[in-house]
Amino acid sequence: MREWAVLVGVLIAASLLVGACGGGDDGVEPTATVEGEATAAADATATPQVEPTEPPTPVPPTATPEPPPPSPTAESVTPVFRPDLMRCENTPTPTIDRVWQVSAPRGLPGPVRPAEVVELGLRNKFGVEDEAYWAGARVIAPDGSSSVGTTMVSADAWGYVLYPDDFPGGSPVYPGVYTVVWEIGGGYISCDGFLVEDY
Numbered sequence: 001m002r003e004w005a006v007l008v009g010v011l012i013a014a015s016l017l018v019g020a021c022g023g024g025d026d027g028v029e030p031t032a033t034v035e036g037e038a039t040a041a042a043d044a045t046a047t048p049q050v051e052p053t054e055p056p057t058p059v060p061p062t063a064t065p066e067p068p069p070p071s072p073t074a075e076s077v078t079p080v081f082r083p084d085l086m087r088c089e090n091t092p093t094p095t096i097d098r099v100w101q102v103s104a105p106r107g108l109p110g111p112v113r114p115a116e117v118v119e120l121g122l123r124n125k126f127g128v129e130d131e132a133y134w135a136g137a138r139v140i141a142p143d144g145s146s147s148v149g150t151t152m153v154s155a156d157a158w159g160y161v162l163y164p165d166d167f168p169g170g171s172p173v174y175p176g177v178y179t180v181v182w183e184i185g186g187g188y189i190s191c192d193g194f195l196v197e198d199y
Helices: 002-020 037-045
Strands: 080-082 087-089 100-103 118-124 132-140 146-154 159-163 176-184 187-196
Touching: 080 176, 080 187, 087 187, 100 176, 100 187, 118 132, 118 146, 118 176, 118 187, 132 159, 146 159
Parallel strands: none
Antiparallel strands: 080 087, 100 118, 118 159, 132 146, 132 176, 176 187
């Protein structure tokens, strides 16, 4: 009995397949002996009819979005060196996007003492052979006064200046925090600094 049920199922499926593929020569839709199977098969293969609808009407915004705040520029902020963090705060976006490295005394082998000469450096870490910049180091003393020394930064080599020797108007160092702002063409590049401690 079970073989007959399987055989009837196979025959019904074959009949539906031949009808769906346009087979048969009588042009009559196949019908099934089992109620509901032919209708279900026809419904499954039929393409649904979609009624055309109008596109949705855009809803106007209820409030105008605020523009993002502008990023800081060299004219709008003054970087400040934090010796406790060993980095600068309040730094603007560099005007020339490179991987800039800076050097200044870090207290090793000992702290900077009053009247000592301080070496400051800038490097374009991935600079190429024909890439060169005149860079200015603006040193801001603890009292807010500043002076500028310049050096050439070529390819990936370090450029150095000595403070106060290479800085017209530079004064000997005295106790306090010094901020070094590196600039090229008047635009911010990087920031560094050093701490001078009394004996």
